[in-house]
Structure formats: C-alpha cells, structure tokens
Amino acid sequence: MKILKSSIRNVIASEKVTVCEPLNIYECTLHDDVFVGPFVEIQRHCVIGAGTRIQSHSFLCEKVTTGKNCFIGHNVTFANDLFRSGKLNPDPESWISIHLGDNVIVGSGSTILTEFICSGAVIGAGSVVTKDILKPGIYAGNPARLLREI
C-alpha cells in the first residue's frame, strides 16, 4: 500500500495567513488574512484573494482564483474537468478555470461548475452553479437561479 501524506507544499503565503491542519494545499498563493479551515484541498495555480475565508471540507480544483473578502462555506466543491466528452479529460490545459470576484459568498455544500461568479454574488447552500453569474444577487438551487437582486 502506498500512502501519500496530506501536506502544505510550495504555497506562497504572507505571515498573516491562517490554515488549520490537516489540509492538502500545494502550488498556490494565499494573500493577506486568508483563513483556510481543516480538511480543505487547494490545488495548483489557485490564487486566493486577501481576506477570503475557506471553511472546512472544501475542495478547490486547479485554477480557481478569488477576489478579496470572499466566503467559501463548508464542503464547497469547485470542478474544472466537466466530463463534456463523456469521459475524463486528460488534458489539464483545456479544463476550465474559475474566477470569483470580490465579496462573493458561497453557501455550504455548493458545487461550482462554471467559470465566473461576479463580485457581490451570494450562492445559497447546496446550490449547483452551472452558468456564469454576471450580476450581483442571491442565487440558489440546482441549477442555481436568481432568487432576488441585491
């Protein structure tokens, strides 16, 4: 049996960053005052904006970037290989990258399957976001739909 240990590897982070072990984060950048809860995985080429909180059990696939002061609730999943051809896509270069603007709030248990969520958007708990969110508001459901503008 081969056992790989979860680790913090090649992370660029300021002294004002807080992370809770155990977690598995590598080849990513965490800006000032970022908080990362336990049992989180953040993969390579992610950049987490200043003041952003990532709560426990969330998964950030490669190439997720967030703006400032975002809140990623517990057990949120970001996915970048969307299986569009009906199978795993072996080419990471063609996986989507995902960008969140500033002050985005993602409710617990949500899944993000799209490339862009604008600043100020709120995603309800358990939502599945399948389309870009281009204007601030509260979105929820599967697929996530606008509940109301804010």
Ligand SMILES: CC(C)(COP(=O)(O)OP(=O)(O)OC[C@H]1O[C@@H](n2cnc3c(N)ncnc32)[C@H](O)[C@@H]1OP(=O)(O)O)[C@@H](O)C(=O)NCCC(=O)NCCS
């Ligand atoms: C999305 C949310 C912000 C909406 O709050 P709200 O504006 O007060 O909405 P309401 O409770 O008035 O609900 C409005 C409608 O949306 C529905 N709704 C609310 N939240 C929903 C959700 N997460 N998914 C699907 N539908 C939802 C309600 O059932 C209601 O439907 P109806 O009009 O058919 O009765 C809130 O319900 C939510 O999910 N917050 C996330 C909380 C969270 O994850 N916190 C993590 C902290 S650790």
